[in-house]
Amino acid sequence: MSMDIKQIQDLIKFVAKSGVNEVAIEEKDFKITIKTNQEPTYVTASIPAAAPVIPQQAAVSAPIAAPTPTVDTATAKSADDSSKYIAIKSPMIGTFYRSASPDKPSYVNVGDEVKPGQVVCIVEAMKLFNEIETEISGKIVKVLVDNAQPVEYDQPLFLVDPS
Known part of the structure; x- marks a missing residue:
């Protein structure tokens, strides 16, 4: 499984809207973890060196808005x-x-x-x-x-x- 930047951005938006704290997807040659429980929130994606991808680009970080906690x-x-x-x-x-x-x-x-x-x-x-x-x-x-x-x-x- 490999994701393009558009799919990663869509996943970030979905996670931010859903209210979950963390989503991790791990495949043989691809791993992505999205955490929304801290501020600022960062998304990190890492690809093992053996994977056939662009070298020197092991991690991508992008701040997103953390969901506002609600108190019942x-x-x-x-x-x-x-x-x-x-x-x-x-x-x-x-x-x-x-x-x-x-x-x-x-x-x-x-x-x-x-x-x-x-x-x-x-x-x-x-x-x-x-x-x-x-x-x-x-x-x-x-x-x-x-x-x-x-x-x-x-x-x-x-x-x-x-x-």
Whole structure:
């Protein structure tokens, strides 16, 4: 795999808009890592010396705007009074979906009872739709993410009352 500068620029724009912190692509003769969690943000691409490319151009660095972090005040306020609840967290970075498709009902809603192994949502990452199953049983008390919103690894998605 080799990428031209236009593809790299498109990837940088996509990563900046998606809200993910880091994307790394590594092939036999090509490696690119894009990080957006520091300021200024840099993109580095390195190609091993054995690869048939232009010599003396091993790395490309380009500053891009870092996404502005957003603070969900509702989640912050409810953190202290929700200590008895258990969070179902995202196992990956991607886009959160409450249902299999826009015309289907949500997998779970507030008030629903869940049990281990039950699908509660989908997290789409790089066009792969991953069904997320709960490992706990209890009642859904809060959905913490809006449908079609980007989520981070280990980000709480649902609060469950285990009692």
